Amino acid sequence: MVNELQNKLKDFSIQEFQQDLITWYLAEKRDLPWRKDQDPYKIWVSEIMLQQTRVDTVIPYFNAFIDKFPTIEALAAANEEEVLKAWEGLGYYSRVRNLHAAVKEVNESYSGIVPNTPEEISKLKGVGPYTKGAILSIAYNIPEPAVDGNVMRVFSRILSIWDDIAKPKTRKIFEEATYQIISKEDPSSFNQAVMELGALICTPTSPSCLLCPVREHCSAFKEGVQAELPIKSKKKKPKPLQMAAAVLYDQDRRLYIHKRPSTGLLANLWEYPNMEVQQEAGNTYRKQLQEFLLSTYGADVELLELSGTVEHVFSHLIWNISIFIGEVNNIPNDQLIAVTEKELEKYAFPVSHQKIYKIYLGSDKS
DNA sequence: GAGTCGTGGAG
DNA sequence: TCTCCAAGACT
Structure with a gap:
């Protein structure tokens, strides 16, 4: 598996890819409320809300939530009833129950400072492999992969990876690829840029390849198979x-x-x-x-x-x-x-x- | 690893 | 109307 990845990266210009991607991102990134500063708490809240949830849906919830619970201390001190009320309508309600518990944990065991190591942050409830990497890279500028659906879609096309992204084990392939490709100078912009590209350009259906800043680096575009990727098996009906x-x-x-x-x-x-x-x-x-x-x-x-x-x-x-x-x-x-x-x-x-x-x-x- | 866990929008 | 979702985590 690692050999196969090295083979794909052999003719891949990592430096130029990083530069083209980040330059595009810095020029075109959306003005989102959680991008106004680098407060790890706000980054954290936004990442939990954004799990399986669209940006346009999250924005008003995020603004209201931060307005009501501006800090770790404020959320830690809140009662569960009003926290749940702030989440009403967002769905996946265990997210906010876990967030509340984890914020209390940070307040008590980490002096109210969101931990900045993979080991510590992974212990927090509701923080899985994606959210761990997102907080570490975006809030602390640490070069950790943050592999979500966007990242798997983008890199499946860039590198022509035909593994089924619906399978849990497939995520490791993209984490390994990201470790190799991520910018060590600006991992925050890099990770956000890949996701931004997936949201705005490298979309699930009919990607805008002619507008893509990294199409020169894209294996699927070269082969004309961008519409065939990623491979994603269907889930069963409710x-x-x-x-x-x-x-x-x-x-x-x-x-x-x-x-x-x-x-x-x-x-x-x-x-x-x-x-x-x-x-x-x-x-x-x-x-x-x-x-x-x-x-x-x-x-x-x-x-x-x-x-x-x-x-x-x-x-x-x-x-x-x-x-x-x-x-x-x-x-x-x-x-x-x-x-x-x-x-x-x-x-x-x-x-x-x-x-x-x-x-x-x-x-x-x- | 497969099932559980929400919701509103897009095509 | 129907399908597929959208910056996943937990069991």
């Missing part, structure tokens, strides 16, 4: 589940919500009580849900007929949720808490349950 959810209110117009478990899907977020229902004839979703609410929460309710449906698409699941509205006639157990409309603003909900609330607002409850 599995559909039929769900039913209830918006329960009482005489004071308070709503009854439930906190999800601290692990797994949508961990620690709040939701309207819901269940997976069986598609059996003779036992309606409404009936199944009503029995569930009584047995699980001790809630005595009479549900109205179907008020609407909400679809929630995850990476591996699809919830098809039927929405029912009803008034509670008693006091449920403490697995359900009653909140006013005003108090709802403090709790973080999945997007699907924000849609459920809107169906409640739009319904005629009388």
Whole structure:
């Protein structure tokens, strides 16, 4: 494997590639909020937010998050509820739970200074091989690879690497290549430049090779196979589940919500009580849900007929949720808490349950 | 290594 | 409408 890589790099002018790439980057880089300084904390937050998430989506979340938690100390001192609320709608919520825990760790064990060694930074929760390299290179200018999807796409084309980038072990090939090619003088600009190139020029479909600053160095462009790379195997389709959810209110117009478990899907977020229902004839979703609410929460309710449906698409699941509205006639157990409309603003909900609330607002409850 | 873990946008 | 995502990490 290493031999094969050395062979590819034999006729590759590393110095000229670095210069062409970094020169282009310094001239064309986007003005992004996490590029205003080199605060390791802000770099860290941005890298966590950017995992599997588009730049345009992250920008407003990043600005609001830094505004609310400007420093390590501020985030370390915050309670989990408001941190989760700041992440509401971003998805992959374990990211922020891990970030919060890791920031507390840095605050207590590293005097509030983000560590600058691969060994220490890798121990922090939520910091994997990519984020480790990104923080070390961007915040501390240390020549460590930061191999994400952009880097694998760009270098698969530059070096004509035909390994499947969907396979976890393939990342090591690109880390090894990056070690060889990365600029020792400006690793920060180099790593960001590769990702910027992947985002703006060397895109997944129809790359803009005629605008590419490093096309002279690109093996795939020379061979005319840039559209064939990278190789990426397909992932399986999400599995559909039929769900039913209830918006329960009482005489004071308070709503009854439930906190999800601290692990797994949508961990620690709040939701309207819901269940997976069986598609059996003779036992309606409404009936199944009503029995569930009584047995699980001790809630005595009479549900109205179907008020609407909400679809929630995850990476591996699809919830098809039927929405029912009803008034509670008693006091449920403490697995359900009653909140006013005003108090709802403090709790973080999945997007699907924000849609459920809107169906409640739009319904005629009388 | 394969499955788990969100969401909104683009083609 | 459907597919594929987008600066991955964890189990």
